[in-house]
Amino acid sequence: MLTVMEDTALAVRLSLASAGVWWLVFTFLFPRKRLRQREAARKLPEGANILTHGVGQILKTLGELYRKYPVTLRYLIAYLVYNDGIQTVIIVSTAFAADELGVATDMLLVLVLMIQFVAFGGAMLFGRLANRVGAKRAIIVSLVIWTGVVIFAYAFLYEEWQLFVLGFVLALVLGGSQALSRSLFSQMIPADHEAEYFGFYEISERGTSWLGPLLFAAAVQMTGSQRVAIVSLIVFFALGLILLVGVNVRQAMLDAGNDPEGVVL
Numbered sequence: 001m002l003t004v005m006e007d008t009a010l011a012v013r014l015s016l017a018s019a020g021v022w023w024l025v026f027t028f029l030f031p032r033k034r035l036r037q038r039e040a041a042r043k044l045p046e047g048a049n050i051l052t053h054g055v056g057q058i059l060k061t062l063g064e065l066y067r068k069y070p071v072t073l074r075y076l077i078a079y080l081v082y083n084d085g086i087q088t089v090i091i092v093s094t095a096f097a098a099d100e101l102g103v104a105t106d107m108l109l110v111l112v113l114m115i116q117f118v119a120f121g122g123a124m125l126f127g128r129l130a131n132r133v134g135a136k137r138a139i140i141v142s143l144v145i146w147t148g149v150v151i152f153a154y155a156f157l158y159e160e161w162q163l164f165v166l167g168f169v170l171a172l173v174l175g176g177s178q179a180l181s182r183s184l185f186s187q188m189i190p191a192d193h194e195a196e197y198f199g200f201y202e203i204s205e206r207g208t209s210w211l212g213p214l215l216f217a218a219a220v221q222m223t224g225s226q227r228v229a230i231v232s233l234i235v236f237f238a239l240g241l242i243l244l245v246g247v248n249v250r251q252a253m254l255d256a257g258n259d260p261e262g263v264v265l
Contacts, residue, residue: 003106041192061200071252072188076201078247079181080208082143082240085233086177088212089150089170096153096226097163107160111167118171126176134264135184136249140241142177145169147237154231187263188252212236 001011044053065073094112097103103111130138149170157166182201189197212233219229253260 002109057196058200058203061196065200069188069190069252069255071248071255072185074243075185075188075247075249075252076204078240078243079185079201080204081236081243082146083178083181083205084208084212085150085236085240086146086174087209088216088233088236089146089230090174091213092216092226092230093167093170096230100227101158101160101163103160103163111164114164115167115171115174118168119175121175122172123175123179125172126180129176130180130183131264134249135180135187136244136247136265139177139180139184140244142173142180143237143241143244145173146177147234147241149173150230150233150237154227184249187258188249188256190256191258 001015002008005011044050065076094108097108097111098105126138126142129141133141149166152166157163182198185198185201186194215232215235216229219232220226223229249265250260253263
């Protein structure tokens with residue numbers, strides 16, 4: 001819409017409205033008609049309200065992770081660290097392209113669209129890799145590539161065509177690393193508590209998402225260069241990789257009462 005409409009403000013409004021329609025269809029209308037409904041396994045205790053019970057349940061889940069599922073907790077910490085690096089690269093990539101390479105806005109839109117489509121294929125590709133070597137090893141491969149992406153952006157990225165090549169590689173690992181991270185976590189949590197633990201998974205992710213942008217902004221402030229600052233993100237990938245290597249997936253599955261038989265570890 002931005003490329004074909006003269007009124008860019010209207011184009012943005014229509015784009016936002018179309019996103020709202022998309023959400024309406026796929027979060028309300030489609031599930032109500034097509035997805036199987038079932039009763040909740042647990043109900044809100046009598047006399048409790050959603051806010052206080054929800055906060056209490058978050059604390060209870062954290063306590064259970066610490067006492068009963070320590071390996072799962074270590075994996076969650078590793079995920080929060082390396083995912084901060086991933087999210088920060090996504091956030092700063094367009095600003096980096098515009099400021100350091102002078103890429104025009106319309107080309108940045110093309111780049112973002114390309115990344116969305118390639119990321120879908122990347123998730124499928126890394127899914128196949130996980131079937132061969134296991135989800136943990138596949139994530140490790142993706143983190144090594146993420147590190148390479150950051151190093152390439154610092155040392156070699158000077159032309160617009162290089163940006164699209166790098167964007168293609170980034171999209172492949174973007175879809176794979178995020179999809180496999182959720183998949184691996186699902187194998188290390190107790191059955192019938194998936195909503196509870198994935199709720200905590202998402203809350204934890206949001207609670208630490210400011211660390212990467214803070215480090216990047218501090219590096220820009222000190223060096224005056226986004227190119228130099230982007231190297232600082234290697235810290236998240238390296239530390240996350242070290243923590244992930246130490247996670248015993250089999251033990252985590254056994255602790256959660258899941259059967260590792262037939263799972264590629």
